[in-house]
C-alpha cells in the first residue's frame with residue numbers, strides 16, 4: 291500500500307497570529323493485520339507551538355486493550371497512543387490520563403513505560419516526602435518491568451477508539467458505561 295502524506299498550509303497561526311508560519315502535516319500508514327493509522331503534527335515556526343497526535347482509523351467503538359508484559363520481547367509490541375488514551379498499570383498503581391495538552395504517539399511497550407516513568411518523575415517533583423517515596427517505589431517497579439524481571443498489565447482505554455495495542459495477545463473489548471464515565475473527568479497522573 292502506498293504511503294499517503296498531506297500538508298496543509300494555514301494562513302495564520304491560530305496561536306500567535308503570525309502569517310505563513312503554521313502548518314499541519316499528516317501521514318497515513320497501514321499496520322499489517324490491524325488497519326490504518328494517521329499521524330498528524332501541527333507546528334508554528336514563529337511561536338514554536340507544536341502538537342502531535344495519532345489515531346487508528348475506521349469505525350472504532352470506545353475500546354479497552356489489556357496486554358500482559360511478561361518478557362523483554364513484549365517490550366517491542368507496538369502501541370498507538372492517541373491524545374485521548376488513558377494508560378493504566380494496575381499492578382503498579384499508576385494511571386496516566388490525558389491532559390489538555392496531551393499528545394499522541396506511536397511507540398512500543400518500552401516507549402510507553404519510559405513516558406509513564408517521565409510522567410511520574412514530573413508528578414513527584416516538589417511534593418511531600420511520603421508521596422515522593424511512593425512514587426520512587428513505582429519507578430523502581432517500572433524499571434524491573436523494563437528489564438523483564440517483573441510482570442505487569444498494560445491497559446489502554448480510549449473513549450474514541452483511537453488507541454491500540456497491536457498484538458494478538460492483547461485482549462480487546464468495548465469500554466463499559468462505567469469505565470466511559472470515569473474517563474475524562476480528571477486529567478492528571480495518579481502516580482504519586
Ligand SMILES: [Zn+2]
Nearest residue numbers: 303306334337
Ligand atoms: Zn504561532
